Amino acid sequence: MLAPERHELILRSLRRHGRLRVNELAAELGVSAITVRRDLAELDGAGLLRRVHGGAIGTSPSDASTPGSALTLGIVVPSAGRYYTDIIRGAEAAAARYGARLVLGVSNYDPEVELERIDKVLGVGVAGVLMGTALGDGEAALLGSRLDDIDVPLVLMERAFGFPEVAGDYDHVRTDHAYGAMLALRHFAGLGHERIAVSLQPTKTEYWLRRGVETAAATLGIDFFLSRVELPQSRDDPASLAQLDAFLAECETFGARAALIHSDEHAARLVERALELGLRIPEDFAVVVYNDVTAALAVVPLTAVCPPRFALGETACDLLLRKLHSKPGPVQHLSLLPTLNVRASCGAQTVDSLHGLRAVQG
Incomplete structure (x- = not known):
């Protein structure tokens, strides 16, 4: 069978089924997978x-809407x-x-x-991959050539x-x-706070939050310190009170x-302890949480500073699908900005002493 004849049969099969698999085509046409x-x-x-x-x-959205031909995408998180x-939502x-x-x-x-999960979703025959890797920005080398070997469109999250x-x-x-951390410090500055405590968890986000804190503090004239204390998440954590x-x-x-705390559970437990010691929130001690x-x-x-989690997943998937349904375009690097949700844990600085804190020091 000549190549033009095979091409016509391949396109006819694609119109009928919506997607094609190499092994099935090879058997149907009586040729090798190569x-x-x-x-193709x-x-x-x-x-x-x-x-x-x-x-x-x-190559078009209408192809994907053909019965039985819905695109399948992999998402690894x-x-x-x-x-x-x-x-994910x-x-x-x-x-x-x-x-x-x-x-x-x-x-x-x-x-x-993570490498095993990538292989598994690719094995399903996905048309593209959304990937939120466990590795940090500077650790891509640990994946070796695995990303470069993926032969379908890929969008990182x-x-x-x-x-x-x-x-x-x-x-x-x-x-x-980093912008999210700047939002928090700008809010504190607007309330009159000039000295801020910062507690960051050792996650892949820590580097960017620290950069945002440093930039905002320098711009706004705020003094801050990065705490070395590892805050507990719950009452069940050993030595949590200490x-x-x-x-x-x-x-x-x-x-x-005032304190910027990453993340929610740590800040919630800290506020509970502050109240136990007689501190008023926010009159004596104000808190902004990240997450x-x-x-x-x-x-x-x-x-709380709220990263745009739903919009991030939606934007990444939309970008991947548009790449699948249109001609290849330039690589896109998109940054989404967090928002600040103001609630009861913030307030203006007062002249009252932090009467409960002195009891902590004994």
């Missing part, structure tokens, strides 16, 4: 179909809970508008498991990988966490009547 891949490459180059991992799909829940919303479906892979913050760690240039959508009291003692020593997952549910609702 020959089929070569044919030529048809892709002519704009008549789009090659994906293990096969091919149509470190966790399906907490921070990433809304990101946002991606699902965008996928639904295109008649696409998602296949989820969760790495549990394990880079080796909350990470920015590029040369020299990886060979390819990848689309990404991320939160401007940790909380140590942080409050640092605030007393520094003269800070806003459960901040509104704290005993004193917490003012």
Whole structure:
């Protein structure tokens, strides 16, 4: 069978089924898988179909709406809970508008498991991949060439990988966490606070939050200190009272009547302890939290910087689907800005002493 004849049969099969798999085509046409891949490459180059991992799909949204031909996308994330829940929901919303479906892979913050999840979603025959890796921006080399080997469109979420760690240039959508930290300090400054305590958890976000704090403090003329105390998340944490009291003692020593805390659970427990010691929130001690997952549910609702998690997943999935349904365009690096949700845990600085803090120091 000549190549033009094969091409016509391939396109006819694509119109009928909506997507094609290399192995099935090879059996149907009676040729090798290598020959089929070569044919698909030529048809892709002519704009008549789009090659994906293990096969091919149509080139327009109408192709995806053909019964039985819905696009399948892979989404690999470190966790399906907490921070990433809304990101997944946002991606699902965008996928639904295109008649696409998602296949989820969760790495549990394990880079080796992450590689396995990538392979599994690719093995399903996905047309593209959304990836929120467990690795930080400077750790892309730990993935080796795995990203560069992915032969379907890829959009990174909350990470920015590029040369020299990886060979390819990848689309990404991320939160401007540094801007979020600046929002918090700008809010404190507007309330008259000039000395701020900062508690950051050792996560991949810490670097950007610290940069935002440093930039805002220098611009606004605010003094701050980065606490070395690891705040507990709940009453069940060993030595939780000692940790909380140590942080409050640092605030007393520094003269800070306001704190930026990452994240919600740590701030909620800190506020509970401050109230136990007789502090008034926010009159004696004001708090802004970074994340806003459960901040509104704290005993004193917490003012919070809220990363645009749902919009991030939605934007990333929309970007991926538009790349699948249109001619290849330039690589896009998108930053989304957090917002500030003001609640009861903030207030203007007062002349009252932090009467409970001195009791902490004994």
